[in-house]
Amino acid sequence: MGSWHNSAPRQREGEGPLEARLQVENVAFRYPHFELSPTSFEVRPGELVAIIGPNGSGKSTLLEIASGHLKPLAGCVRLDGVDLHRLPARVRAQQVGLARQETILLFSFEVREFVRQGRHPHLGRSLFESADDERWVDWAMEKTSLTAFAGRRVLEISSGEFQRAVLARTLAQRPRLVLLDEPTANLDIGYQIEMLRLVRQLAASESFVAVIVTHELNLAAELADYLLLLEAGRCLAQGKPEQVLQSGLLSRVFRTPVVVDRNPSSGRPRVTWVAP
Amino acid sequence: MTVTATRRNVLALTLALSAGLAVVGLGALTVGGVHLPLTEVWSGLRAAGSSAEATIIVREIRLPRILLAMLVGAALAVSGTALQALLRNPLADPYVLGISSGAALGAIVALWIGGRVATASPLVAFGGALVTMTWVYFLGRRAGRLASYTLLLAGVITASFLSAVILFVLTLLSTRDVRGTAFWLMGDLSVVTETQLGILIPVVGAGIAVLYGFAKDLNVLLLGEEEAAHLGVNVARVGTIVYLLASLLTGVAVSVSGAIGYLGLLVPHLGRMLVGNDHRTLLPTAALGGAIVLVLSDTLARTVVAPAELPVGAVTALAGAPVFIYLLRRTAG
Numbered sequence: 325m326g327s328w329h330n331s332a333p334r335q336r337e338g339e340g341p342l343e344a345r346l347q348v349e350n351v352a353f354r355y356p357h358f359e360l361s362p363t364s365f366e367v368r369p370g371e372l373v374a375i376i377g378p379n380g381s382g383k384s385t386l387l388e389i390a391s392g393h394l395k396p397l398a399g400c401v402r403l404d405g406v407d408l409h410r411l412p413a414r415v416r417a418q419q420v421g422l423a424r425q426e427t428i429l430l431f432s433f434e435v436r437e438f439v440r441q442g443r444h445p446h447l448g449r450s451l452f453e454s455a456d457d458e459r460w461v462d463w464a465m466e467k468t469s470l471t472a473f474a475g476r477r478v479l480e481i482s483s484g485e486f487q488r489a490v491l492a493r494t495l496a497q498r499p500r501l502v503l504l505d506e507p508t509a510n511l512d513i514g515y516q517i518e519m520l521r522l523v524r525q526l527a528a529s530e531s532f533v534a535v536i537v538t539h540e541l542n543l544a545a546e547l548a549d550y551l552l553l554l555e556a557g558r559c560l561a562q563g564k565p566e567q568v569l570q571s572g573l574l575s576r577v578f579r580t581p582v583v584v585d586r587n588p589s590s591g592r593p594r595v596t597w598v599a600p
Numbered sequence: 601m602t603v604t605a606t607r608r609n610v611l612a613l614t615l616a617l618s619a620g621l622a623v624v625g626l627g628a629l630t631v632g633g634v635h636l637p638l639t640e641v642w643s644g645l646r647a648a649g650s651s652a653e654a655t656i657i658v659r660e661i662r663l664p665r666i667l668l669a670m671l672v673g674a675a676l677a678v679s680g681t682a683l684q685a686l687l688r689n690p691l692a693d694p695y696v697l698g699i700s701s702g703a704a705l706g707a708i709v710a711l712w713i714g715g716r717v718a719t720a721s722p723l724v725a726f727g728g729a730l731v732t733m734t735w736v737y738f739l740g741r742r743a744g745r746l747a748s749y750t751l752l753l754a755g756v757i758t759a760s761f762l763s764a765v766i767l768f769v770l771t772l773l774s775t776r777d778v779r780g781t782a783f784w785l786m787g788d789l790s791v792v793t794e795t796q797l798g799i800l801i802p803v804v805g806a807g808i809a810v811l812y813g814f815a816k817d818l819n820v821l822l823l824g825e826e827e828a829a830h831l832g833v834n835v836a837r838v839g840t841i842v843y844l845l846a847s848l849l850t851g852v853a854v855s856v857s858g859a860i861g862y863l864g865l866l867v868p869h870l871g872r873m874l875v876g877n878d879h880r881t882l883l884p885t886a887a888l889g890g891a892i893v894l895v896l897s898d899t900l901a902r903t904v905v906a907p908a909e910l911p912v913g914a915v916t917a918l919a920g921a922p923v924f925i926y927l928l929r930r931t932a933g
Contacts, residue, residue, distance in 0.1 A: 414832035431684075441820055451815065
């Protein structure tokens, strides 16, 4: 298992500038009532990493640090060897896309206009999108099956469609690191699976690194390559799903008894809550 | 409706609205105490007419006033549009938030102390607008976030407090050559000098042009400050510059026309319905739309109860206050 973690990035045919590797090294942070202990992990291109843990365990803080936006008190984050916190915001935004779901919009945009905003870091001095920019917007809309919604208003589409629009905007950024904070919140199980499958497929085909924060343990077990379990600002376990999803550990962290067995069809771990 | 922001669309939109503004402007030149047909307006404009009277009416009475309405209308509407984006509040407006009152107080104090220095009043009005905006912004911030209704209340209360101070100062200055309370509190376009237009034209023109350079950043800011930062916008820098420009536009407008209300609310709202929320199309729409709406309002103000005149602010408030209430009810949900 250790060799899996340390092995060299896979080289694939036709991989261009999107080849990436994320190294988070001993990042630590402190709020008045919360402390994130030094945490490290690495992700290879094409992989999907899920950060799991109870509310307030520091998942979103870790994600914000990994994005290069929140500066850690110690440690560093490298994307392809470059320290993200040393990059100017615009350059960083050309490489890192972070999507949160809590955005409250008071002004409506058409879906395509909303997705188009993802091109912002690439516009440079120009005030308008180039033909190239428009092609990436079309590409992102197509990948997220939003082409038919182009002219609809973002305040009028369903939450599942909105979640896809947020993902499309992030994809239109063409980042090499995609960070998603609870991308499946408010989605029914069909949409949840569809969303994560899409992220996973795209991470592989576009060979970006995807890191998500999620509460859906079984979804993470099925679709993530690598898990990090946080509790009260400490990373208790990381590794493949079967290494992290241990019944004793989860029962303690989530303060409720769980049984972990195997999903008969995928062979991946399956977490079941037991009524106490 | 949405007009996709491309270079071509923005150009077409600007040309169409400019043509509309020209038509409205010409129409407004014909209307007044003496009706002048278009042919006489045209010869009056070129100072080539047979009647010297028409030339004087057109060039010296109506034209300066209409130009003033265009400049003030554009300045207030653009200022309102920018504030709505920065505060992420469709109800933000320089008048509602008390910024116009701050500018008016500044202008009055400058007239009191600075007397006849032409640039003192717009300059100090800019300062007054800036101070009020900063004050309301910090009052409206709760736990690091902008609270929509707290901000509005803070603005409304500040406006009412500043109006009281203005009344107090104007009473003290009643013997001086400072205009009356109706002018400062409601706004009025009836008196304008060439010097004032000479200051207003470059400042409003440059202010709007510089602001337009930030149009795409304002778009991203509508998504939220965090989102804008993740999309590479230096939120603090852009915010500061846009606040300065919005204060400048409000300040210079108020220093020559008093606090005309609701234009910064009414026009951007119409603009959003017409072209959508992309500032690359919205800002020129607001600028030219603001000019059109204020010329129309002022034409109404000076004709509807002729030979008497209404302050133009009464007309814009009659149209704008219902729009405010409509938006308030719509955003309350």
